[in-house]
């Protein structure tokens with residue numbers, strides 16, 4: 001399955017959830033092409049790169065879909081970055097800006113440091129992925145790579161320690 005064919009399952013919805021936002025609806029892709037999408041995401045890293053990863057960090061909530069499926073496919077551990085007041089203590093917290101709003105994210109501080117890949121569905125302004133990177137660092141994890149299904153490249157120039165995220169579908173820039 002080509003990347004262009006997979007991309008055709010993403011629906012563009014103007015002015016959702018607010019005027020001026022072009023929302024990328026991944027639900028048709030999830031319904032029709034989830035296994036092929038997970039395979040394509042897994043192929044964004046080489047076997048050598050996968051060998052450097054102990055656990056995949058998923059960002060609530062759409063990030064959980066891809067991160068947990070990748071953890072299963074690549075036989076890796078799974079860690080969660082969650083919205084506020086969902087995780088029991090002890091946690092680390094970071095506040096950040098969204099394309100449409102403000103939020104806070106948390107990670108558990110109960111786990112030993114691990115070599116991680118951070119995964120989300122969409123990279124828009126980069127606030128969420130940046131917050132997840134900060135949280136992983138606070139928790140002592142070693143960030144090997146970041147990955148998103150979609151990069152809205154007009155809205156960010158995201159780099160973590162000089163490295164670009166791995167992305168399947170990039171729009172703009």
Ligand SMILES: O=P(O)(O)OC[C@H]1O[C@H](OP(=O)(O)OP(=O)(O)O)[C@H](O)[C@@H]1O
Nearest residue numbers: 060061062098099123124125126127128
């Ligand atoms: O790059 P940014 O501007 O930070 O935006 C990207 C984030 O926005 C969406 O999350 P949302 O908070 O809507 O949560 P959801 O996954 O629960 O729908 C999306 O799933 C990303 O996590």
Ligand SMILES: Nc1ncnc2[nH]cnc12
Nearest residue numbers: 022023024025099122124
């Ligand atoms: N434009 C967008 N489409 C889908 N999810 C998003 N999350 C943040 N911005 C988004």
